[in-house]
Amino acid sequence: MGKVRLKDLTYSELEEYFLSIGLKKFRARQVFEWLYKGVESFDEMTNLSLDLREKLKEICEITTMKIVEKQISRDGTVKYLWELSDGETVESVLMDYKHGRPICISTQVGCNMGCKFCASTVGGKVRDLTAGEISDQVIFAAKDSNCSISNIVLMGIGEPLDNYDNVTKFIRNINHFAGMNIGARHISLSTCGLVERIKQLANEEIPLTLSVSLHATNNEKRSSLMPVNKKYNIEELLDACRYYIEKTNRRVTFEYALINEVNDYKEDAEALFKLLKGMLCHVNLIPVNNVDTNNFEKSSMERIEKFRDTLMKKGITTTIRRGLGSDIDASCGQLRRRHRKG
Numbered sequence: 001m002g003k004v005r006l007k008d009l010t011y012s013e014l015e016e017y018f019l020s021i022g023l024k025k026f027r028a029r030q031v032f033e034w035l036y037k038g039v040e041s042f043d044e045m046t047n048l049s050l051d052l053r054e055k056l057k058e059i060c061e062i063t064t065m066k067i068v069e070k071q072i073s074r075d076g077t078v079k080y081l082w083e084l085s086d087g088e089t090v091e092s093v094l095m096d097y098k099h100g101r102p103i104c105i106s107t108q109v110g111c112n113m114g115c116k117f118c119a120s121t122v123g124g125k126v127r128d129l130t131a132g133e134i135s136d137q138v139i140f141a142a143k144d145s146n147c148s149i150s151n152i153v154l155m156g157i158g159e160p161l162d163n164y165d166n167v168t169k170f171i172r173n174i175n176h177f178a179g180m181n182i183g184a185r186h187i188s189l190s191t192c193g194l195v196e197r198i199k200q201l202a203n204e205e206i207p208l209t210l211s212v213s214l215h216a217t218n219n220e221k222r223s224s225l226m227p228v229n230k231k232y233n234i235e236e237l238l239d240a241c242r243y244y245i246e247k248t249n250r251r252v253t254f255e256y257a258l259i260n261e262v263n264d265y266k267e268d269a270e271a272l273f274k275l276l277k278g279m280l281c282h283v284n285l286i287p288v289n290n291v292d293t294n295n296f297e298k299s300s301m302e303r304i305e306k307f308r309d310t311l312m313k314k315g316i317t318t319t320i321r322r323g324l325g326s327d328i329d330a331s332c333g334q335l336r337r338r339h340r341k342g
Helices: 011-020 026-035 050-058 130-146 160-175 195-202 217-225 233-247 266-276 301-313 335-339
Strands: 066-072 078-083 090-095 102-104 151-154 189-192 209-213 250-260 279-288 316-320
Touching: 011 026, 026 078, 066 130, 090 130, 090 301, 130 160, 130 316, 130 335, 151 160, 160 189, 160 195, 195 209, 195 233, 209 233, 233 250, 233 266, 250 301, 266 279, 266 301, 301 316
Parallel strands: 102 151, 151 189, 189 209, 209 250, 250 279, 279 316
Antiparallel strands: 066 078, 078 090, 090 102
C-alpha cells in the first residue's frame, strides 16, 4: 500500500485519517495550513514534534511540482509547464491585472473533448489530475512568483467536468479557511457542455462562475467545431444552463471564440441573441488562437467589435477577452505539445 497523498484529501477526510492513525483532530488543521503554504517536506512543519514528523514521513506524501519551463511575457503573464510525479506535464498561466493575479489551471493531462480550435485535445486524454495536483498549480505558482492568487480559472488543459470529483474536491480545499481561503465567487469553471455534470454542479451549492464554451449558434456548425455537441446539442445545453441559473441565481458566461468567416458574421450575432434572450448571462468574445492542426484564422478586430456591438445593442452584456501573453506560448496546450515533440 502506497503512502497517503495528503493534498488529495479534503479537510474533513484529513481529520478522519488522522484520527484513524491515533492523532488528535487538531493536527489536521496544522498540517492542512502547512500544505497550502507550499511546504515541500514534513521537516518544514515546525509546530509538529520531531516524532510526529518522522511518523508522517513514513506513511504520508506531500506532492510537489517541478517547473520544466517558465515563460514570462512583456505584459507580465507567466506561463508554467509543470512536471508531475509520473513525468507527465501540464500547463498553468498566471496573469497580471491591476485588480489582482488570476491563474488559469489545468484539470487533466490532455483532453478527450476534441474541440477543433484547441491544442490541448491533440493526442487525447492521458489521465485525470488528482485534487492535490490541481491545487499544486495554484500553490507553487504563488510560491514561485511570491504573490497572492486573487482568482482561479479552470480553463487550462482538460475538461473540468470530465474530472468532476477531483475538481469539486479541489474547489472545496482551495476555498477552505485553513487553506488558501480563495472564495468560490473568485473561481470560474469552464466547460464545453457536459449537461448532466452542469446540473450536478448546480446542486453543489458552490457559488462559482460557470463559463460555457458555445462558439456556434446552430448544431451543425457547433458539432463540426465541438464533437461534444453530437451528444449534448445546443438546446439541451441551454436548458442545463437555465437550470444552473435557477438553482444558483448566478450569471452564466458564454465563451464564443471568433473564427474569421466561420462564426463571426452579423447573422451569427443575431442568432446568438435569439438563443440567449432572457437568460441571466454574459458573453465573452475570444479571438481564436491559431493551432497548427487547423486552418482557422483569427477574426479581425473590426469584425469582433461589430459582433460585440450587435449583441450589446440588443441588451446582451458582451466583452472581448484581452489578449495576454501574445509573445509566449500562452495558448492552452501549446507549450506542453512543443515539449512533447522535443
